[in-house]
Amino acid sequence: MSYAYLFKYIIIGDTGVGKSCLLLQFTDKRFQPVHDLTIGVEFGARMITIDNKLIKLQIWDTAGQEAFRSITRSYYRGAAGALLVYDITRRETFNHLTTWLEDARQHSNSNMVIMLIGNKSDLESRREVKKEEGDAFAREHGLIFMETSARTAANVEEAFINTAKEIYEKIQEGVFDINNEANGIKIGPQHSPSNASLPPGSQSSSPSSGCC
Amino acid sequence: MFQGVRVTASSSGHELFVLGDSDGYVHLVNRTFEIRSFSAYERGISLLHQSKDSPILVSIGEDEIGVNPVIKVWNLDKNDKHGDPVCLRITRATIPNKAVIASCLAVSDNLSLMAVGFVDGSIIIYRGDISRERSSKQKHLKDDLPSITGLAFQTSGKVIMLYVATVSSVEVYDVTHKDKEKKIHLDGKGCALRCSILAESLPNNDFMVARRDAVYCYTNFVLGPCYAISGEKIQLEWFRSYLVIVAKDMEPAPRISTRVNFFSDLNRDSHIITILDIQNKFIVFTALVKDVSAVLIEWGAIYVLSTDNSLCLIAKSQQYDAQGLMEIFRQFGDHLYIKGDHKGAMEQYIKTIGSLEPSYVIRKYKDSQQVENLTTYLQALHKDGVATGDHTTLLINCYTKLNKPELLKEFVMTKDREVDFNVEVAIEVCRHVSAEDALLLAEKHCLHSWYLTIQIEDQKKYNAALDYIGKLDFEQAEFMIKKYGITLLENVPEETTSFLKKLCTDYEPNNKNSDGSSYSGQQKANPEDFIHYFLNNSERLVEFLEHLIQISSKWSPHIYTTLLEHYIHVWGKQTDHHARLQYEQKIMRLLESPDASYDKLQALILCKAANFKSGILHLYEQNKMYQAILKYHVAQQDYSSLLVCCRRFGHQEPGLWVQALWAVAPQQNLPHDLLDEILSVIEKEKLLSPLSVVDALSYSPNVKVGNVKNYLNKIFQTELKLTEQQKALIEKYTQQTKKSRNTIEGIRNKCSACNKQLELPSVNLFCQHSYHQHCFQTFSENECPMCLPNNKQILDAIQSQEQSKDLHEVFHSQLDRADDAFSLVTAYLGRRVFTELTDYSKVAMGKFFLIVIMDSS
Ligand SMILES: Nc1nc2c(ncn2[C@@H]2O[C@H](COP(=O)(O)OP(=O)(O)OP(=O)(O)O)[C@@H](O)[C@H]2O)c(=O)[nH]1
């Protein structure tokens, strides 16, 4: 199935806030209770529809650990949307938001849509960051805000889809230059003027491949 | 391996390791580790590329100092006159006006493209068959790139891309068309020499670039995922779907799962080799190795060449034995499981079936309620034929938990596969979770008992059970009905009864298509076996037995007796007069039926117990127990019946009348004519002496002489007559006696011999001849002389008969041997042996004599 647009997202935030879980929940509808540290940058994709248009979301899940910060920076470029995640049960992850935001703004294109996410909303009893605080931070920095739970899947779909809607609107408004791939937006194969951007090797692969 | 040699370049392919040394020698190592060396350059060799599938080797080295490097192409399968591989081509790798060092070399798989990168950032592309000097066209790409560190051709369809890694960037050229090379800038960061590789078997043929912080992938000409494996990288290699990373052991790599020390004397130059499973993002191997000079991949294995030229195998895919592989699957499964990828883990665990104890896996998934995955595993166990009954049980429970009846059905019905589970276990489990399936299963496997137990005990679907039994062959149907008949009869009496009827008369399985092939040698069950089923249901039993009797008359007495018993039972319970009468008729019909071979004695007991009058009487009559009938009537004070009885049977058993007399005598209120009739018969038939009659009557409380006057009168009259008759007779006999006496006197007085007066001693014979003793002795010794001639004849006859016993045998044996049989017979006939024997014997028997000598005293 070919898509009308491809949006590139990046998920950032401190380690353990649930970035990978959010992605997994969104792409596989599954929750992983064990913290499996992301080492490097991983990748997930899913199709959604907005305004009756198929949109492919290509999502880069980054490692939150301080040591991997430099690796993450290589991935801001060419992202149309970012999910900035903190953990509502750990205040320090909320406190680090400013640093993340600085990093993001510095390395990404200025039109990038940033969605602020307070994750683990299912752990109400252990909440350390009030919802209002998240709201306030978002308003202050011009972000969209949502609380989610990767465990119960609450708001997970919405987080990803609302971001896409925002990007889509910006495209409609002409804010994004959709012909510049560095903006993290690609027009789908049947919509683009030429097929030059078809990934080579997507159909036939070299004879040496596929042996195991 | 090669003492004193400094390896400066290496490559592998075409079943060979190819090493180049600082002295310009190429060493070829084959699978059996035989080494063949030849001199390729005057000075050192810097780069080697061995084609994977063909014997073509490309080398770059120096023949003179300070001169541009020389590319040589060799055919390793062809030898020149010195026995060394033939050099097909020699080309100078020349950058115009410069003498620069070639840093890397790439050859496309089809050997039609070759690229050489230089330290100054130049790249030269050679197009055309690389083994032929003439055809080759070279193109110098001048894009002011930093020093080139890696080159790789990626061919997909007609498109050929050349990935280029430099010390500080990653680029890709579209080199599909000659002179139309297009460059795409991928990244502003590069990598060191030998630290980039094309991952050939990945779907997108990622170009992998190892930097200090991580290994980055470039996919579809953009930056893709990355693997944060830190450390200063030395070399990247690609093996199947594994990335082999050689790094300096500065800091421990993160997430080390297994660390093997190959050498104990670790020094600073230790290298760490990490093998990363790219598809599963899993480090499968980490080891410290001293001084890696090259990693070589060939023969399905990964080898490490150290700077001291020792070759060391670090991983070989085929080398894992089954057990080892299983262990790897298990470990990987565990890893995925911990990560929460239970599904992925299950894929691994399934590969361990046959080696790993299933309970290990089952426990994991059971505890975490991973029913779906557990189901997958259990299915696999069954498929591999290693499932136990417990597994079957669990699997069925899983299906139930998943609420997937269709899966359960599919499993148990084993449509397209062998039955891979213990059917009875499956039924037992299904029985509790999905009776429907249990039934199907039982039916399919012809486990009739199971089917019926479920249908009857659990489902209480008695009719269905009965239908099922009706489809079975006779033996099975009989067996099953014996097992469940009582329950069925309790619950569906009507249907069960009619089934039993069929079973005992003309059973035929229901499902047998009526294709005309009528069941020959029809079997019938013995109805006696089922009688006790009807313990509490006389009516059904009656129905059952009546049916039997209707169909045939050849039943055992038990059947009839039972029917009778239950008739009587039902009869006894009836209160409605009409119904009672009806049953009475039934009973009588049965009793009177000539076919009904009921046990008479038992029938009688039954009738008596129920006081079923007509039955009792009938049976008495049948058994000729007339006295009993009589007694019965007396007891019932039914005197008219008593009379009827006496009249009917009196002539057969005359004592009956006497009995009647004795029986009625003590009774009160006897009808008049009763005694009269009895007495008159007794009198007429002279059944009892008058004295006895009187005696009998004397017991009667109310019989007066008047009542028996008639009788007595008659008796007296007869008696008188008799007396007179007898008197006359006496007279007659007295006279006769007298006469006879005189005659005897006369006979006895004369001797038959001398005809004189007899005197004692005398001999008196039965023949009525008497003799004087002396006369007798004169004529004979002990026979009557008068009768002697006659007796002589008889004695002869007897004698000859005794002889004839032997005569017969003699005659026959003679006859057998005789030449002239006729004359022999004639001779015998002449001796009269055959004819008169019988006559004489008669005579002899009848008239044999006896002699009595009467003593004179
Ligand atoms: N209760 C609850 N736990 C969550 C939720 N999301 C994630 N977790 C848990 O938080 C831990 C970390 O989740 P990850 O998604 O691996 O964290 P991450 O942000 O990817 O961490 P890094 O990869 O190190 O950057 C795991 O143990 C998850 O099970 C949530 O919504 N609710």
Ligand SMILES: [Mg+2]
């Ligand atoms: Mg993560």
Ligand SMILES: [Zn+2]
């Ligand atoms: Zn005489």
Ligand SMILES: [Zn+2]
């Ligand atoms: Zn005589």
